[in-house]
Amino acid sequence: MAKWGEGDPRWIVEDRPDATNVNNWHWTEKNAAAWSKSKMESLLVGLVIDDDKVGRAEVTKIEKCDGDASVNNRKAKLIFFYEWDLKLEWKGKLNGSDTEHHGFVETPNLSDENDESDLDISASIKSTGPGAEIMKEMMRKKGADIIRKKLGEYVSALKSEFTAGMILPSNKEAGGGANDTKATVTKTQFNNSTNNLCKMEKLDIGAKIATATLTDTQQFKCTAEELYNAVTVKEMVEAFTNGPARLTAERGGEFSLLGGNISGTFEELTPGRRLVQQWRLKSWPGGHLSTVTIEFEQKDDCTELRLSQTAVPASELERTRQGWQRYYWDAMRRTFGFGAALL
Missing domain, CATH: 3.30.530.20 (START domain)
Structure with missing residues (x-):
């Protein structure tokens, strides 16, 4: 029990920029779904996969983006939850060819339980004929590697950019604005x-x-x-x-x-x-x-x-x-x- 005159610090309202959730004691949650979809779109749509020995491809749109994301703050500790099932559409051409190929790249397990290196990324192609399988293989290997890095950038941004201001400063930390x-x-x-x-x-x-x-x-x-x-x-x-x-x-x-x-x-x-x-x-x-x-x-x-x-x-x-x-x-x-x- 606190001594007379001291009080419990969890309930002391400080003279600070934001008097709510003092000392970050109470559980707070921010929905990151809309932010996440916009962030992944900015990182992935228009992404170029270029292989000097094979050809060039570009992610044209996010065909599917199912899932959710949120960030929780409890006792000044951030807890992240995200789980996404992505399907990206791409187009590309082999070096020296005018034939345009189209296909998809899918990753069903982008989540807080998997590291970037553990992401399952598969490639498929809608086109048929000469060069189709070569283009698909380029997307399965080099395309997947580049997309993994971009999804890693999304996770990093979720943990830094999106969470800015979630852990509030105490009176001693606040300082002047x-x-x-x-x-x-x-x-x-x-x-x-x-x-x-x-x-x-x-x-x-x-x-x-x-x-x-x-x-x-x-x-x-x-x-x-x-x-x-x-x-x-x-x-x-x-x-x-x-x-x-x-x-x-x-x-x-x-x-x-x-x-x-x-x-x-x-x-x-x-x-x-x-x-x-x-x-x-x-x-x-x-x-x-x-x-x-x-x-x-x-x-x-x-x-x-x-x-x-x-x-x-x-x-x-x-x-x-x-x-x-x-x-x-x-x-x-x-x-x-x-x-x-x-x-």
Whole structure:
């Protein structure tokens, strides 16, 4: 039993950037499925397998990506779970030949129970005729080796990039936050008042959380109306997020996408010009919302998008910035061709 006046350190709320889950004592979990699928797509699609003595092949798409991934934090220890069944489509040509071969590469056992070197990777080919078996053998050997390394990069990124900020600093470790050109860090006092910049549901302990403002500017080769529709029309949102979405694009309407990892409500909608949302990540402290303001400006050869997001938890700032880039901007360009020149 703790001495009088000392208290149990597991329950002491420190004056630190994030007063939730003090000393990382409680079990927390982050769903890494959507992040994993996007990460593997960026690592694998477009991957080139080049053998000077045989030919050249390229992974064209991920035909199947079934499974799940999550990361748990308990007493400042990270526990990883991932299990994937992958099927990749490829195309290639032998040296000196104009015949294009097509096939698949499959790995059914990418999981936390297997090392990179233990992955079973098989190759198959849809083509027949001269050279087909040679191309298949190249993918079975050299192709498999290169794909194993890329999947190893995914595992490394899951354990470092995705988990950034999961183990929270204690009061002694937190220190002061550094400002940069795109982030302004502030501290906001929380209670049950509805006038706070950041809302915290049922939080009446006077806790403090460090927050930051995120700004970004992007250019898209499309009209302002097309870009506005891409983030407000349910079918278009589902297209670039590759999954079901719940979205009601009206004032007070709710939205939820990427498996519920992003959710919020619409506050202001001016078609082709301005969009304001209350926006949060599932991993943020319960009830905490940021305000996202997106402005669209039609220019002669593109549409400029300006984003301002206030009250982002400081520990989640970089992850949030990367998320906008990966799951919104890059995905929209890839899905709708917004990176191509306007006619």
